[in-house]
Amino acid sequence: MQMSGSSEVHLRNSTVSLTTISSSTNIPQGPYFISPTGDLYQAFRLYADTEGAFTQPMGPFDSTLGTYPALPATVPGINTPGVAVPSRLYYTRTASKPLAGVRTGIKDIFDIVGLQTSNGNRAFEKLYPSRNTTALPVQRLIDAGAILVGKIKTSHFANGEIATADWVDYHEPFNPRGDGYQDTSSSSSGPGSGIGSYPWLDLTLGSDTGGSIRGPSQIQGVYGNRPTRGLVPLTNPMPLAPQLDTAGFLVRDPSIWTTAARVMYEDALSFFPQFPPKLQTIYFPLPGDAASDSTEAEANTILLAFLAKIEAFLNLKASPVKYTLLWDQNKPEPTLPPLSVLLNRTYPTLISKEQTKNVRDPFYADYAARYDGRLPFVDPVPRARWAFGDSLPASDQQQDVLPAGNNDTAYCSDSLILYTSGVNILYRNTYLEYVFYLCLRDGRRLTARSSLHSPPTPPFGFDDSQTSIFAEVPDFVVPHNKTDRLLIFALLSVGSAAYNSTITNHTEVLPVSVDIIAARGCDGVIFSFVEALLEAGIVSVPLAGQTITGGEILYK
Secondary structure, eight states: OEEEEEEEEEETTEEEEEEEEEOSSOOOSSOEEEOTTSOEEEOEEEEEOTTOOEEEEBOOOBTTTTBOOBOOOBOSSSSOBEEEEEOGGGOOOOSSOTTTTOEEEEETTBOOTTSOOOTTOHHHHHHSOOOSSOOHHHHHHHHTTOEEEEEEOOSGGGOOOOTTTTOOSSOOOOOOSTTSOBOOOSSSHHHHHHHHHOTTOOEEEEEESSSTTHHHHHHHTOEEEEOOTTSSOOOSBOOSOTTTOEEEEEESOHHHHHHHHHHHHGGGOOOOSSOOSOEEESSOOOTTOOOSSHHHHHHHHHHHHHHHHHHHHHTOOOEEOOHHHHHHHHOSSTTOOOHHHHTTTHHHHHHHHHHIIIIIHHHHHHHHHHTTTOOOOOOHHHHHHHHHHHHSOTTOOOOOOSOOOOOBTTTBSSOEEEEOOOOOOOBTTSOGGGSTTOOOBTTTBOOOOOSTTOOOOOOOOOOGGGHHHHHTOOEEEEEOOOOGGGGTOTTSOTTEEEEEOTTTSSEEEEEOEEEEEOOTTOHHHHHHHHHHHHHHTSSOOOOSSSBTTBOOOOOO
């Protein structure tokens, strides 16, 4: 680019110099800075990471070095790193670049060339140099035009942790919804917090082994998906258990969600022209069910209203499915125990043994070699899980007991299954003795603890959220954004349930979400279904902010 001429314009008492620039290439529209020599530079706006979602903001790709640079920028405020975001005007989405201009945050377990990977651990980040490769899921997004703006926080080595007790190396990101002091869920805490907080962030990439995308999506009231396992090769993210690990998204806009899925999963994502002929529910509320409090009663009303709309849309009547009873009736071997017994230790066994072998052991060895035999600091939760893995014999592994099912060619999945986690209220300022009643696992269930400062234990047990884990089927979170009650109660945000906050001493609202499960490999069925619901006005695009209809986040 070069300057082809200049002139002066006099405005009252000021003189403004105008420069005409000629270029042999098309310059995208948008704001630019110009140097005295005529060089043009795109403008980036620095946004404050007020919710603490990011571990490392990053600059644009340096084509000379072939790397992404870390961005050492801050903005006014206390502990507020700046995230550099380019103008949307620079980008036009095309068939070859369907994600052009989509501002994207990456969970800090995925490698990005030029940046260090922390896995949520300070010692790990300092021990290893910047990466020289980019994880395949991330590279596919880049190739489609996604604009990476930074790496986002994960709990320690992607294990499920509670704020604030379990988070030692880094502070858990803040949950923007409600009173602003609810747990964000984990381990994709940063992706959930970021997409729920910042309208300038369009897409986040997370991982889900035991609920690490679904939990934060439910809590923050955004869309999220645990895909069919194996839909994208997991090259260069840190593993928790390769037999269970998946990569998916947390997002507000379903159209960006589907586009990103087509990009990352490529031809492994199949779409079908018809929706399944059956609609089923798992432990959904029933009309007349007694509620423990007004929050649960409100959530039940929202859920039943949503289910009625789904039934009308599909022209189907939902029927409850009891998978524990189905197992008892269809066990391949009569001597096999109930699911609650059979799978009680499966999840903790897999994640403990696999992560000690694939992550902990090489990490410990490398750290000891550099620091005279010392051990690095690791948060209590992964240490407890790794210790459990050490206690197991080498032969203590699980085996498949059911063959993979065959999908119907017309519908892919013969049914859609809905379940819900209701409204999760978990304050981040309470001592552990006050959270013993809540049973979530890795974003959906945290091990129960019943005494002050009691240590974490392995995540034993089996619940609804794990059906997709062991069946290797897609499990998508859909936030409730519209209910008829909005016309009656102006206090309630759309698709949210009210609760009395002990933080603000006011009535606040939290999102209510539903999960949708389909058969293995039928992810495209759910994506199409959500897009159809969006077009029909049954779901909508949640906003960033205090509620899913927006509003200033209460962090002051």
